[in-house]
Amino acid sequence: MVQPSPFVVNMGPQHPSTHGVLRLRLVLDGESVLDIEAVLGYLHSSKEKLQETHTYLQTIPVTDRMDYLSSMTNNLGCALAIEKLAGIPVPDRATYIRVIMSELQRIASHCAALGFFFNDMGAWHSPLMYFLQQREKVLDIFEMVCGARLTYNYIRPGGVSQDLPPEFYPVVTKFLDELPRTLDEMEQYLWDNEIVRSRTVNIGVLPRELAINSSVTGPVLRGSGVKWDIRKADPYCFFDRFDFNVPVGEKGDCFDRFMVRLYELRESIKILRQAMEQLPPGPWRSEVPVIFRPQAGDAYGHIESPRGELGYYLVSDGSVSPWRFHVRAPSFINLTALREMVIGHKLADVAVIVGSLDVVMGEVDR
Amino acid sequence: MTRSFTGDEFAAAIRRSFPGAVIQSERDAVVVQREAVRDICFYLRDNPELQFDFLSSVTATDYVDYFEVVYHLFSIAHNHSAVLKAWAEGRTNPWVPSVVAVWKGADLQEREMWDLLGVRCEGHPNLKRIMMWEGYPGHPLRKDFLEFDHRTFQAALQPTES
Amino acid sequence: MADAADMERRDVELSMPPLFQYYDPREDEALEGRNIMDLMRRSEEPYPDMGTGIYMEDGVPQNVAVAALDDVLTWARKSSMWPAMFGLACCAIEMITTGASRFDISRFGMEIFRASPRQADLMIVAGWVTWKMAPVVRRIYDQMAEPKWVVAMGVSAMSGGPFVDTYSVVPGVNLIVPVDVYIPGCPPRPEALLAGLMRLQDRVERQQRAGLSNQTR
Numbered sequence: 030m031v032q033p034s035p036f037v038v039n040m041g042p043q044h045p046s047t048h049g050v051l052r053l054r055l056v057l058d059g060e061s062v063l064d065i066e067a068v069l070g071y072l073h074s075s076k077e078k079l080q081e082t083h084t085y086l087q088t089i090p091v092t093d094r095m096d097y098l099s100s101m102t103n104n105l106g107c108a109l110a111i112e113k114l115a116g117i118p119v120p121d122r123a124t125y126i127r128v129i130m131s132e133l134q135r136i137a138s139h140c141a142a143l144g145f146f147f148n149d150m151g152a153w154h155s156p157l158m159y160f161l162q163q164r165e166k167v168l169d170i171f172e173m174v175c176g177a178r179l180t181y182n183y184i185r186p187g188g189v190s191q192d193l194p195p196e197f198y199p200v201v202t203k204f205l206d207e208l209p210r211t212l213d214e215m216e217q218y219l220w221d222n223e224i225v226r227s228r229t230v231n232i233g234v235l236p237r238e239l240a241i242n243s244s245v246t247g248p249v250l251r252g253s254g255v256k257w258d259i260r261k262a263d264p265y266c267f268f269d270r271f272d273f274n275v276p277v278g279e280k281g282d283c284f285d286r287f288m289v290r291l292y293e294l295r296e297s298i299k300i301l302r303q304a305m306e307q308l309p310p311g312p313w314r315s316e317v318p319v320i321f322r323p324q325a326g327d328a329y330g331h332i333e334s335p336r337g338e339l340g341y342y343l344v345s346d347g348s349v350s351p352w353r354f355h356v357r358a359p360s361f362i363n364l365t366a367l368r369e370m371v372i373g374h375k376l377a378d379v380a381v382i383v384g385s386l387d388v389v390m391g392e393v394d395r
Numbered sequence: 396m397t398r399s400f401t402g403d404e405f406a407a408a409i410r411r412s413f414p415g416a417v418i419q420s421e422r423d424a425v426v427v428q429r430e431a432v433r434d435i436c437f438y439l440r441d442n443p444e445l446q447f448d449f450l451s452s453v454t455a456t457d458y459v460d461y462f463e464v465v466y467h468l469f470s471i472a473h474n475h476s477a478v479l480k481a482w483a484e485g486r487t488n489p490w491v492p493s494v495v496a497v498w499k500g501a502d503l504q505e506r507e508m509w510d511l512l513g514v515r516c517e518g519h520p521n522l523k524r525i526m527m528w529e530g531y532p533g534h535p536l537r538k539d540f541l542e543f544d545h546r547t548f549q550a551a552l553q554p555t556e557s
Numbered sequence: 558m559a560d561a562a563d564m565e566r567r568d569v570e571l572s573m574p575p576l577f578q579y580y581d582p583r584e585d586e587a588l589e590g591r592n593i594m595d596l597m598r599r600s601e602e603p604y605p606d607m608g609t610g611i612y613m614e615d616g617v618p619q620n621v622a623v624a625a626l627d628d629v630l631t632w633a634r635k636s637s638m639w640p641a642m643f644g645l646a647c648c649a650i651e652m653i654t655t656g657a658s659r660f661d662i663s664r665f666g667m668e669i670f671r672a673s674p675r676q677a678d679l680m681i682v683a684g685w686v687t688w689k690m691a692p693v694v695r696r697i698y699d700q701m702a703e704p705k706w707v708v709a710m711g712v713s714a715m716s717g718g719p720f721v722d723t724y725s726v727v728p729g730v731n732l733i734v735p736v737d738v739y740i741p742g743c744p745p746r747p748e749a750l751l752a753g754l755m756r757l758q759d760r761v762e763r764q765q766r767a768g769l770s771n772q773t774r
Contacts, residue, residue, distance in 0.1 A: 035579050042693050045642050045672040049649070050690060056579045066575040066582070069503075070526040071690040072646055075723040077511075078536055091719060097647035141650070161657040179647055179744050241471055244450050244500020257449075257471050263397035326422075329467055329478070331451070342465065344456050357452035357467075365502050368575055391646050394526060394687075521574035523586070527725070528689050530590035535724050 035063050038376075042071045046149050046380035049390030053379065060375045067364050072394040080354035084320050085111050085186060088354065093180035095356060096392040098141050101134035101171075102334040104184035109265060110330030110341035111186040115323035122311040123188030124266050128304045130174075130184065131266070131332075132297040133201075136208070137167040138335035139290045139297075142387045146287060147219070149384035150228050156219065163211055166204050173197065188314030201305065205298055212294060229283035233370040233382035236281060243366040246359050247337025248289040249386060253281030259333040271303045283385035290387075293335075320349050327353075336360050336387055358392040397469070399423065400477040408445060412438050424465070424478035432464075432481050433492040433518070439468060439479075440497055446472045450498035453505060455483075455514045457538045462489045462514050483514055486537075493519035511536040592692050600691070600727070604735035634678070634704065635758040637666040641677035641697065646684025648711035651744040660747040665754060674700040679757075680734070681750075685713035685720055686727045698734045704764075706757060709736045710750060712743050719743070 040046075040053040047053065050071035056064040076095060080088045092107045093100040105127055112119060119127075144160035168178045173194055175183040183190050219225055235245070240253040250257055258275040260268040276292035278285025325347040331340035337359025344353035363386050370382050400408070402420035409417055409425060416431040427435055439447040447468040455464045466479040483489035493516035494501045505516040506525040513534035516522060524531065533540055576582055644652050656662045656670065671677040674697045686694055698707065709730050712718035717728035727733060737760060740753035 037576075037580050042690060043643060043674075043697055045670075050645055054576060054582060056576060064576050064579060070524075070528070071687060071693070072684070073526040073687055073689065073725050074685055074720045075535060075725045076720075078540075079720065079723055094647055094719070097650055158658045161654060162659065165654070165657075165659050178746065179651060239499070241448050242499045244498060255471060262471075262474055263476075269396075327456075327465075329452075338451065340452055340467070342452065342454060342467070353456040355452070355454045355456075357454075361503060361507075362452075362500055365500050523574075523583075528590040528593050529583070529586040530594065540724070 033059060040379070042068075047383060048145065048388050051383065051388060051390055051393070053383075055376070055379065057376060060377075062371050062374055062376060062379060065368055065371045065379070067367055069361075069364075069390075070394055072390045074395070076395050077354050077356065081350055081352065083351075084349045085115070085323070085351065086319055088351065089185055090180065090182045092356075093182055094391055095358065095395055096334060096336060096339070096360070096389045097179060098389055099134045099138040099335045100179060100181050101130045101184060102138075102332060102339060104181065105131055105266070106330055106332040106334065106339045106341050108184050108186045109332060110328050110343045111323075113330050114326065114328035114343050114345055115186070115321060117187050117317055118315050119188055120312045120315055121267075121309050123313050123315075125304050125308045126189050126193060126313060127184055128266050128268065128271075129201075129301060129308070130171075130189075132300045132304070133167050133170060135297045135335045136294055137164045137171075139294050140164040140167075142335065143215075143287065143290055146381075146384040146387070147225075149380040150225065152224075156215065159211070159215060163208060170197070170201060170204065173200065185314070185317075187317035188312070190314070192313045198305065201301070205301055208298060209295070212291070216291060225287075226284065228378075228381055229287060229385070231280070231282050232374060232378050233283045233385060234281050235366055235370050239369060240281065240366065243362075243369070245337065245363045245366050247333070247335070247363070247387075248286050248293065249337065249363050249366070251276065252278035252286035252289045254279055259331060259338055263331070265330075265332055268300075270307070271300045273299050283381055286385045286387075322347055322349055331357065334359060336389065336392070337363060356392075356395055358395060360386075360388040360390075361393040361395075364388060364393065396474075398475040400475060405477045405479075409435060409439075412442075418482070421480075424480050426463075426480045426482060429464075429481040429483060429491050432479075433494055433497065435479070436466070436494045436497040439477075444473075446470050447477065448472060450494070450500050451476075453494065453501050453508070455508045455512050457512060457536065459538055461485070462512065464491045464508070464514060466494070486539075488515065489513065490515040490517050492517050493522075495519055510534070513537060589692075593688055596692050596695065596733070597688055600732040603729060603731040606735075606737075631762050631764065635761040638679045638706070638754075638757075638761075639669045639671050639677045640667055640679040640681050641674045641701065642670045642672050643680050643694075643697065644683045645686065645690070646711075646713065648683035648714070648744040651747055651750065652681060652683045652710065655747040655750050660751065662751065662754070665751070665758070667754065674698075675702060677701055678705050679708065680705065681708045681710050682714040682730045682734075682736075683710040683744075685711075685718060686730045686733065687725045688727055689725070691727055691733050694730065694733050706737045706761070707734050708738045708740060708753060708757060710740045710742075710753070711745060712741050715739045715741060 035056045035058050038055045042050040042052045052068040054066045076091050092103040096103050140160040140163045144157035147156040175181050235253045237254045240250050256277045273296045276289045323345045327344040329342045340357030342355040343351050346352040405425045406417045406420035416427045418426045439445050447470050449469040449471050451467040451469050453466050455462050462483040464481045469476045481491050508514045509522050510524045510526050709715045714730045720726035721728045738753050738757045742749050
């Protein structure tokens, strides 16, 4: 009787399904995964050390390039931490604009995440094309507001860099009116799809207690049944003024995480409508000098990015640059749970599980 | 709204079970003896009133004479938060106890702390480089890590890890 | 929900590093580290631009027939270049959107992003290359069959971009592989990427004739 022995396979940094340069070392017994280790660092661009040489305003563009699928939320987290550190006030209009940008960014990011998720499953680019079409509309809105499609550098300490243009309101309203219909179409052909169900239900189950203990956040945590959303638990930017739900899964499998992201898209539409209605007139930025010296101390500002809790830990020594600039990257910490989720499944499930975790390597490696 | 423990409140809560462990309490954080960190963390996680079941982030800062390790703790059950700090003196072999046994989420973050700052986390089962590669000379995020010319590959910095 | 067997398994896993039950990865990691350091030491000067290559001798009567064949070959090469999937960072997202339905790289015949470098003839380096990734970039480039071209997309691939002074980013991927077209931008718009690819097509058209490889390095 031939006894197969486990063999080690390298899903190298260049691989179509690893969402960037994530390297996985797998120990396989045939098709079953016995063990897995994630090797990181292939995109490590030492942003944390780089920020120590930048002034506080200059730190914002570098944060764009961390979680490059949702740059607005990166900027927002950094701006909040700097404002906490330096005690900078933010006018109301700026806060509402930040909410609008953050929720639009959530729509764009979840569209991309779901598109890539279905790519990993083998739905060869079709859902990706439809989702990217919606994302293009959001990127057009961002280009209208701040001129860039991917790295915006828009949300600055003290507010936002420019006011909204006059055509913003009709364009966004039209987009919000059309988006639910598209989401209904996508849901109709993806929700009860037999292939989607068989490839995601009970795959990559992350139990509730382990999810909390592994410090996972975002749709991964909510898919495991934990109702923890920083917009509700520790509201920033007036999120307590909006009426929205937090979708929560039951089992913690890939299907639940997909469902959480899909429903979060709809909740973002709700928040956007309310924010557009409540948007007050006024200044969009408070008077902040270009180079400022916060007093010595540290601050931790965190927000709910589309991937989870994005936190910025800033230490100031009273000079123009931060002494320490640490980013609590949600994708990086979500990878802690990867091993538990993958062991016991097949090789083909590894791609689906990594896709459902929605890792962005710019954030993982920073 | 997450209620953040002030330094004094948190120090009082810790002193109830660990009387000598608190070194100082700042405005928002508490500095404790590093040897007691793991026991304190077990207590913080398991005590039903505190129940800090969620470790948001663990990181370290290089303050030239010493390294300061910061733990940002949250309680999902009670929705409150606190900040714990520990000091690792010296530059040649700074260490803190690893809290991987308390919160599994500290795993990759402590490896990053070791890789980039050189702060060893005693008790971590898999403490190896994560961002840089094995054999990299030095810990890049340290304040005395000078930019080296990659062409000549001369690094004017700390000796490599043991 | 956590029952005793799960807790026990987790304790076992906590006490042992991953993979160690089956395989000790430390030797491979040390080897990888040595490879990276070697590549760092070797990558001092950027690869020079090889130009569009040399032509065969003029005035040879056979050239008339050869030239017509060459036109067909270069037209075929430039009209169906298959890029290798090599997106690294933010520029990869713009590359993917270029492949999506709005900007449609398929008009240029490049919609098939091949996963295997052996089946690709274009490597779009999209994003910054770190020293840890550099041996992988070189390896993928070496695995591609000739004729092959490299496009450095984005300022980070061109020259290091915002990360030029950092300890871990290669200041320009032309230290690792020879580059044909540089596309600036951070990230370049999809239109910019398409413009760069059209420049590459012009370059292919001018490139050397049939029978000669375009790679001499």
